[in-house]
Amino acid sequence: MTTALAKTSAEEALGISLPHRRMEEWRWTDLRARLAKPYAPIESAAKASDIDRLLSTSPFAKLVRHRVVFVNGKFDAGRSKLVGPDFSATVASRHTVEDPLIAMNTSLKPDGVTLRFAGQTAELVEIVHVAVATVQAMAIRNRIEVADGASASVIETFVGEGDYVVNAVTEISVGKGAKLDRLKIEREAAVATHLSHVIYDLGENAKLNDITLTNGSTLNRQNGTCNFHGQYAEAKISGAYLLKGKQHADTALVINHAVPHCVSRELFKIVLDENARGIFQGKVVVARDAQKTDGKQSSHALLLSEYAEFDAKPELEIYADDVVCGHGATAGDINHDHMFYLKSRGIPEAEAKSLLIAAFVGEVFDLVADEAAQAALVEIAAEWLVKT
């Protein structure tokens, strides 16, 4: 028996039902309570000077030649610059995943682009989402396709100012023997809400290296669904959180090992200061036929304050009998022996602490293939630490 819940102001304004806490995968993130304003999918006009200023704050502003720009959820052809990949400014959705965030995205009539990569593309392509809005909801649905044997490197950046909700769905298809490096940077406005769902479909021998840095917004929920469609594919999905104040970030990943001989690696390094809360929910499903699956998942939190909280929920559902699967989760404060060693060499407390935090998240940044992009991440972390 289910009891209908009274519609919240946000649900009224959006014309949808938000997930509630009685749903197991939403137990830690109360979207109904946290979206306390009537965020509506109206369009608000942003000043050109604000947009350009925010665009320049992307850590990749000077790094990329190819750029797809969205402003308040709408594709901005004038500010975009793309000469390489096959590109269309249309939403081309092909997934079959059922999820409340995707349903919300659909009902908000998302704008989006489709990027198709054929051949070897070494150059970074950045999709930048800029928001300058007041009590607005916006939805984006992008599709990234890497053709058989092709390779690509894509960055999705989210920056903004004001009070808004972004719902971004990204569909990713990596073909046979293809390779995709994807980097996502979430640096939304301080009071914004960031919701997303990424769907990864991997072909035989495909290689995915996906890294997300979660640093902005007050409320963040990122879902991911990774499906293996062909054998011998490899998915590395990693993330780093740098959160403080009352920031809340919840990642829920599902890896579906439907076929044999695939490898999945999940590594999340979570730094929480003040009253911040970080959550990692990782589910690995290994189908009965998916023999020789190799799946490893780990999430580690560094708690810089006694008020910070980390919740981890690893779930393994294994129906095959010849697999190697494991998970691990840890939470702790700064290692006192490490601190003493650094201080005994003349390094002051604050500097020693920064060095250790940078080293902690550095394990995820080290996975970024592009050196310049990696340096940009290190810089974001250093800048965050100075303000901490």
Place this chain on the structure above:
Amino acid sequence: MLKIENLHVKLEDENREILKGLSLTVKPGEVHAIMGPNGSGKSTLSYVLAGREGYEVTEGSVTYNGEDMLALEPHQRAAKGLFLAFQYPIEIPGVQTMQFLKVAINAQRKARGEKELSIPEFMRFVKERAAKLNISQDMLKRPVNVGFSGGEKKRAEILQMAVLEPSLCVLDETDSGLDIDALKVVSDGVNALRSPERAMIVITHYQRLLEHIVPDFVHVLSGGRIVKSGGKELALELEANGYADYAEKAA
């Protein structure tokens, strides 16, 4: 230079006194060996000098060049010239050795009001010293002490000492876990740093190390205080007779 007077130390979370009235004076250029059985307080002395948390000084004083050392934070003591070579050097994943050395040397220079080293100056400075200690470029690129063998860790400690150029070196059981070849490399590294301005306190259980690093003075630490002091011949006497005599005295 260093003056320890009637030092009493207990563990913060236990009511057990470990140092019970230790006094020691060290002058520039001198090498003092402190020998003693397990549990006599040797490592406690080194940690209290370096400022590790968990110890409480209940009585006595430590002054360094006239300044109350116990009032300073560990990093301030380092900037004043104190260096502790750890018995068990700490592994720090994710912090590259070269970066660690650079941050440390520049933090100390800054604290002393000196100019920070430029990157080429620093690189040259470290490479020269690393070569003398058989430390490869590869080791310098690795995270601090991570995956280093026992000998490599001790050599890395001496490299840090050579780079930071302290005025007082405290070597805590630097010989433990070293084979004879590694002991020679480490001892040569230490001896190369002996100078009329620099003092050393060499803490060890065995006389073996003192054949390589020859001390000016030898002290026997037992039951939390120095029970006998002498010249380097005292170490040989201890080697022959053991610590039994002193353990009784302390009891």
